[in-house]
Amino acid sequence: MVRLTMAFTAALITLTLAGIQAQRQPAGTFHQGKAYRFNKVADGVYHAVGTGALSVVGNSSVIVNDNDVIVVDDHVSPAAAWVLLDELKDITNKPVRTVINTHFHYDHAHGNQIFDKDVAIIGHEFTRQMLMGGKSIEMPLYKSYVTGIPRQIEDLKKRIAAESDAARKANLQTQLQVAENNSASQAELKPTPPNVTLQTRMTLYRGDREIQIRFLGRAHTAGDVVVYLPKEKIVCTGDMLTSALSNMSDAFVDEWSKTLEELKKLDFVTVLPGHGDAFTDRAKIDYFQAYLRDVWDQVSRLKQQGVSAEEAAKRADLTKHREHFPGIQAPGVPLIGVTRIYELLDGTVRRD
Ligand SMILES: [Zn+2]
Known part of the structure; x- marks a missing residue:
């Protein structure tokens, strides 16, 4: 039954993607008509950022190794994850063998179900507990996201009708397709927990590449992990550290700053956050710590x-x-x- 459902979803996406593919542009340019932009950060390391102002998909990070691909965070819905896998073909034809959930929130883990059983989905023990317990769909933010989709679709339709610039229109159309897919996909949603868990630390080795998965303390949730590439000096921070302010609905606001202090001990240059663009300015961590302390006080x-x-x-x-x-x-x-x-x-x- 699950297989059939997935096949149906895949067919749905394939159908809608047919329209998108007709508008594809060469890699490296602005990806008109696409849901993700793959920003290359290092050899084989990409920050997959949702395109379009109305995008609610957040970011993934993609690590392409000698024989396989690791995806960090897999988005708001099975549909969004299918689109990610499809568009990933622009940068690699290697299979995704590992997914890492930085935390349990719907916009980072609701794509888990599309992956085959032999794909390792890695997350903190707490992330597994939360997804097993249905906590990702109990979140008020998830509820408002779902109830907001119809409004988003209507808004996009109006903007498409009013838009005369062909490129912008194509981009809005992609946003609409993603929103419609997300809407259809909610009915198929079956929150799927990590099948491999850790408490504090795990390291994956892929050829010359070392991929550390680290729990540094409670922050945005009780189970945030960061993905740290020591050689490339890159860290994927999920929502523990974004390019703006993270929501605090499941946060340990009083412990967050201390956890960020642990993050600072890692030797990295580039941050790939769960929302917003990649950045290198480490002072952003200080600013966010100051904000957290102030709001708590x-x-x-x-x-x-x-x-x-x-x-x-x-x-x-x-x-x-x-x-x-x-x-x-x-x-x-x-x-x-x-x-x-x-x-x-x-x-x-x-x-x-
Ligand atoms: Zn989150």
Whole structure:
């Protein structure tokens, strides 16, 4: 049954991709009409970034070895992962033999189910527990993502109708196809946990390449792992460190900064984050640590004063971090993060 469903999904994607393929451009140029752009970071190492402003797919990292491919994070849906595999053919015809989930969130692990049983899906023990327990679909962010898809589709249709530039229109059409596939794909979704787990550390060797999978402490979730290539001096950080602010719905806000301190001990030059573009400026880690400490302190103080979470979410003022995080437009922080901090302060979050 699962096989049939997957075959159906594959057929669906193939059909829609037929239209996309007609618009393909040479590799290395802006990938008009494609869902992913593969930014080469080192020999055989790519940061696969979703194209288009409305993309909700986040990023994967792709490590092409002598005989196989490792994919770090596999996206919001089986459909998005199928598209990734298809577009991967532009850079390699080697098989994906290993997937690594940086954490359990839907936008990083809901593609797991499309892989054959002999593909190793590696993640932290906690990531497995969460995916087994259905936690990725209980997330408020997942729910709002799913309910937002129809609106996104309508919006894209309107923008396509109004767009006169052919290249931009093609890009919007791809976004629409991905959104429609994601929508259809939710019915097929079967959150699939890692089949290989680790607690603190695991190293894969592929030819000359060393791939370390490291748990450095609780941060964005209780089970974030980073993928570290010591020779290439590259680290894939998932949502523990993105190019902007990460959501805090499952975070250990008070421990996050310490975990980032552990990250700093690794000898890397390039960060491939789970959202946003790759970067080399290590000072971004300091900025994010300062933000995390500030949000924790402010919200803790407000809670001590007896302020409700809703009110604290309005009052906490992080605008002084705006220079480094332009997304901060005005005072206030997302309620979901404040609620989490309140839970952490109340001691209702398991830390064992
Ligand atoms: Zn996440």
